[in-house]
Amino acid sequence: MRETEILERAFAMPLTSPSYPPGPYRFVNREYLIITYRTDPAKLRAVVPEPLELDQREALVKYEFIRMPDSNGFGDYTESGQVIPVSFRGRRGSYTHCMFLDDEGPISGGRELWGFPKKLAKPTLRTEVDTLIGTLDYGPLRVATGTMGYKHREVDLSHVKASLEAPNFLLKIIPHVDGTPRICELVEYHLEDVTIKGAWTGPAALHLTPHALAPVADLPVLEVVSAVHILADLTLGLGKVVHDYLQQPSRRLLEARAMSLVG
Template sequence: MRADDVVRSLTTPLNAPAFPTGPYRFTNREYLNITYRTDPQALAAVVPEPLRVPEPLVRFEVMRMPDVTGLGDYTESGQVVAVEHEGECGEYSLAMYVDSFPAIASGREISAFPKKLGAPRLYVDSDTLVGTLDYGSLRVATATMGYKHRLLDPTEARDEVTLPTFMLKKLPGYDGTPRICELVRAQISDVTVKGAWSGPARLQLFAHALAPLSDLPVLEVVSASHILADLTLGRAEVVHDYLARPA
């Protein structure tokens, strides 16, 4: 293979890439979102500067993705924190747990989504929408919401889905020192909200050394939403380089 072809290739293995070239279009992406209030000191320990935490709010999310161009069918779950960056409101993606290797690899390599392997599920149990997350064989989160109790304004749902997302991109050099250490921003675009609902909700988090969701304890459930939408992921852009030297 010629050197130019190596450079142009998206990822490895060169003869069977771990994931295809985007953009990635999501059809019938289904969300269960539960926003809750947590301990401000616990947030301060995990949200990196220069992001600012205006309120101690965390969103636990489970996302069912049955039809993704190039990536197929998978589910992911995680925690995002309400933040501000240079006056812009958004969310910091703290951790994501995913049941698909191509989705993990593409999310980490192309962008900066903090994805690792997990076993999330989203399903309807009688009159209840249920989202669960297992790490290995152990349950680390259980979310429940009344199924389609109240219609949610589609504009409100769209605003929730399209909030800017901030992520930390870290890649070490071969000597173990940081080679890339950046804060990046991405935003979902081209959204069609097909349905949106709210209802009563509860969230349980269970302690685990390697999936420490419960380190951000649930003090009060603030809101919950169930959203069905088609959308496209936007490209990530660098907003802060931690390794850049002052001029």
């Protein structure tokens, strides 16, 4: 294979059979259960990377269960994880702290393209009689259970649409072949062409169980604040780099930290 052929075909790994196709990535009937809860402020500050900022008055986390039955290139899958309200240079948005899902394509694509912190697990989202139920299993163990009364009250669709269209931030890390970071960036992306088909709220509860490799309970539930159930069509837009941690002076800090570990 000639070098020109490699460059023409190089999009994703592996070269001859990529785990996911090029976009656009359109989602139809994407269903969310989002439970917003209050947590320990110190533990929240410990996981949100600078230069993102937290609201000093609140310590909120959004626990999400997302069902995606029809997504271009990725197929039919479900994911679950934690998203944290933040601000960046005066703009309010969300930082994705962790995500767990059950499909190789969006795990690979999410990590390689955007920097989504995705790991393999078994999330579900379903309706059981009068209750919307989200679960997350890591191996044989249940680590998250969320419930909400099914469609108790409709909510303002324009408010929901605005919340989905707000900026989203990710920490993208790709190592060099020697194990040092080759890419370490703060990435911003947006959901595009959003159509809200319905949105509802109701009474909700969330239970998180400690797990060494799926540590969602490290941000403990102190109080459930609200919950929303959303059905939408949307496109997952590609990202842009808004902060490079390997540029000066961040690189000097990284080198100093490495020297201290060696010493």
